[in-house]
Amino acid sequence: MSASQEHNINLIRQLQNGDEEAFSHLINTYHKPLYIYALNLTKDHAAAEDIVQNTFLKTWKYRKKLNPDLPIKNLLYKSTFNNFISHYRKEKPFQSIEETYIEAINETIEDDNAEILSKKIEMVTQGIEELPKKCKEIFLLSKQDGLTNSEIAEYLSISVKTVEGQITKAYRILRDLVGGQLKEILFILFDIKK
Incomplete structure (x- = not known):
């Protein structure tokens, strides 16, 4: 022992x-x-x-x-x-899609994974801060403010394709940091329903 x-x-x-x-x-x-x-x-x-x-x-x-x-x-x-x-x-009012995310998060928390998840949340938070300026702005408008790609394109006077490209880039950078749990972590950070 x-x-x-x-x-x-x-x-x-x-x-x-x-x-x-x-x-x-x-x-x-x-x-x-x-x-x-x-x-x-x-x-x-x-x-x-x-x-x-x-x-x-x-x-x-x-x-x-x-x-x-x-x-x-x-x-x-x-x-x-x-x-x-x-x-x-x-x-918060609870919807079935949120239940799915909560169950997925709950599964990651078993045994000593809670600390790991906490570290991953910190990594994603830091990762978002360190995204290239335009990429970060578009990503936050999408996830934090809940704007659609079209609304972001109009707001920033850029094309929808540019918006999609920057969001994809942000996801790729953040996924490299934490792997498959990114959606659950973003749900915790922003309550996203996507």
Whole structure:
């Protein structure tokens, strides 16, 4: 058994026994990374804080049911993601196409993939910032502002073909960064229904 596994088992057993110092240690260790993760998902500081607080409250409430064989870190990320989904469903009317995206995202979050997804969200956000100026402008008009290709062409006085080319270019650059999960990540960032 590795030192980290032993530490995990001891921490969970302390939590199960109602050890408040162990709970404080858990919060001190994981509050910041979970908050950054939730902020990446919500783009809202207050919502991110609420989601993370809820994660810790639920962890304490259901501490007796924690499995010492599973890393507590994975459970915290998974719980934070589930709290984000609950928050999202309350905040926005839900359509079937969104359900499909949520299911796809949920599948990527299993085990320790939550951190990976969080890093990919950061990579896409940074990638969008670093797109060539015109490419970035067109991509954001499409995904963030929801304009059609025709509306963008008219707004920028360029051809629809140019718009399509720049959006395709943006997708190619961003897909190179994160691979097949780009649509799910863009959904989280912009709530796109495309």
